[in-house]
Amino acid sequence: MDINETKAIRSTLLEETGKCRACRFCVDVCPTYQASEGVESISSYGRLQILKYLINGLIDEDDPILYPLYTCLQCGRCDIVCKGKGQNLEVSNLIRLGRSLLSQDLVRGGKNEDL
Numbered sequence: 001m002d003i004n005e006t007k008a009i010r011s012t013l014l015e016e017t018g019k020c021r022a023c024r025f026c027v028d029v030c031p032t033y034q035a036s037e038g039v040e041s042i043s044s045y046g047r048l049q050i051l052k053y054l055i056n057g058l059i060d061e062d063d064p065i066l067y068p069l070y071t072c073l074q075c076g077r078c079d080i081v082c083k084g085k086g087q088n089l090e091v092s093n094l095i096r097l098g099r100s101l102l103s104q105d106l107v108r109g110g111k112n113e114d115l
């Protein structure tokens with residue numbers, strides 16, 4: 001991934017996470033949330049908030065709070081619900097994009113200055 005791709009992903013995440021209305025309709029259908037018996041950070045909405053904090057510089061890319069991004073099953077249930085409620089955020093894709101940004105840090109073996 002070159003620097004332009006990194007910037008494009010960052011821009012997409014910034015724009016799209018800002019569109020979430022916090023209605024939380026997507027939370028109950030998320031299988032990891034169901035399995036956690038109510039831990040919101042392990043839900044679609046929770047992951048979106050984590051991405052928002054990351055992309056706005058409120059947490060570092062090595063913060064343990066990012067862990068739920070890696071527990072998303074990519075099932076797409078949240079996408080269907082969000083679309084049905086008229087907001088149409090591709091939450092699973094945003095989570096995947098967030099993972100790809102963070103993976104650049106691992107590849108480089110240190111802090112990702114582009115994040």
Ligand code: SF4
Binds near residue numbers: 024026045048082089
């Ligand atoms: S359904 Fe969409 S708008 Fe509502 S909380 Fe989930 S991601 Fe945000």
Ligand code: SF4
Binds near residue numbers: 071
């Ligand atoms: S794609 Fe991820 S965040 Fe969305 S419902 Fe499935 S496990 Fe939850």
